[in-house]
Amino acid sequence: MAEQRIGVAVLGLGNIGGAVARALVHDASALERQSGLTLELVGGFARGPEYGERAGIGRERVSSDAEALIDDPQVDVVVEVLGGEQPAAALISRALAAGKHVVTANKEAVSKHLPAMLAAARDGNSALMCEASVGGGIPLLVSLRQIMATNRIERLRGIVNGTTNFILSKMDAEGADYAPTLAEAQALGYAEPDPTADVEGFDASYKLAILASLALGRHVHPQEISRTGISGVTALDIADARARGGTIRLIAGMQRTDDGATLSVAPTFIPNDDLFSRVMSNFNAIEIVGDRVGPVLLHGQGAGPSPTSSAILSDIIEAARAGSAASLRLGE
């Protein structure tokens, strides 16, 4: 394969963005051997140069002007890992319209603004990539796409939020109640100081919205999803589930119906002979049911800098190789 230089900008130099930027700088030769492409970090956007030091890429590559960095002609691919709805969504659309491929792990921005992003990608003949936004490093969207080439997706279900799975599997293992287990998860860094987005099921609903949009071929807004979090699950509920030969997990599910689909995020009884009952701690699992292939289950680490940066780096390479043909799309 001919050598090709790909300039990358990273918006956000926290845990994930820092790991991506560090890999681009320090693992460049391994990535080149594996991919046949020369990936080059043009710069990172963060609140201050100290984020560059923390990420191990030095202060001088850090810019405090995201738009100028996106517009830099050296930049071919923009990695967006700021998180949150805005300004992330606007920056993604700006980059796509300017002909830059965008790789993002931002499930909230993508799930809420998918139509605008896809329109911008069409205008810019660019690719929107978000493998890392659902299931971390699990090769989920590439698998869904392969299955969808020859299958109608009948249903999907997933354990897609590591925080709630950590809490529920710990409550089950220890017979503990919700509040102390949440506090323990917070102390260990598995839950945020404000845990609402995870424990009330918002994060899972964003991820399900992305999967369902792909599976149904239309934009599914997270608001269309019936959502119940885990803050009402008690030690007694789990003991009761155990007595009935199972456990409780937060399940994000889509079931196709005659006139559309039902979509929900809710704590759900899972019998012991179901593989989902064995998904422990902060792991994720997603089951895709196609009309030809039957049920296919994928399991792996749904978060964390290393798995997530693995998916982001593959998306960068795939966008560089295939261009707009690699993009997320709704139907053909």
Added chain:
Amino acid sequence: MAEQRIGVAVLGLGNIGGAVARALVHDASALERQSGLTLELVGGFARGPEYGERAGIGRERVSSDAEALIDDPQVDVVVEVLGGEQPAAALISRALAAGKHVVTANKEAVSKHLPAMLAAARDGNSALMCEASVGGGIPLLVSLRQIMATNRIERLRGIVNGTTNFILSKMDAEGADYAPTLAEAQALGYAEPDPTADVEGFDASYKLAILASLALGRHVHPQEISRTGISGVTALDIADARARGGTIRLIAGMQRTDDGATLSVAPTFIPNDDLFSRVMSNFNAIEIVGDRVGPVLLHGQGAGPSPTSSAILSDIIEAARAGSAASLRLGE
């Protein structure tokens, strides 16, 4: 997407080939909607026209001359599902050298003749595709390829043979011994009248050879793999495993070492808290461990006409879309 007509020949009209041929004829409009391509069955190769009738594609499309069918200028993609080493391997190389993409489910032919096939594909600028050869409909090779773009594969392990998994999980569930369970599997059609290829681990070693070739970037011949089948596993062995808190499964495994890799197929103790202990009946599971992404597990139906034809049809579409870039390769 512009409409593109893709002529397909199917070598072998048994259960799998018949399902593929039938889908090409009877599900043409759904496949066109899903893929944006017009797939057309040019013909099938079988011992007699009655195979065409059984497959529901009529007698007139059946040819008894495989080479003439491959050489037909209308044929763009050759599906090889004859099984066995020869003449399958020679026909695959002939088609590839002639510039036809080849989609095969034939793990024996591919694992033993990979270098010759890849050389023929280079000569013909064509693609060798074999997603269906390991793990049936599970999107395994596409996932492995995505992971390998940014990871070094540290180890692999798989339950990749449905027959032996059916026998071992049934022996465990019923406390039964090997011989009567094999007889039951044969009566149900889960085991062949001559079960050697499955129960002695040959089939698993072919599949592991393909996965290891991809993961290591060099041809791994099945003879390099240490192989022990399940015919020596007794009800007592399984009772003993159960007493130790686990069960026995036939595991195909690769572990990278300082100077290469160890490769084996053998009955293996699996503790109850390992997801592999829950892989039941004729399902398959494969775990890929990358240095960034950690362990990723894929689970689904590893055989059967419907899942296998799903993988074959996706390979046809991928080869038609991406041409030789879609091909299996060893390193870049």
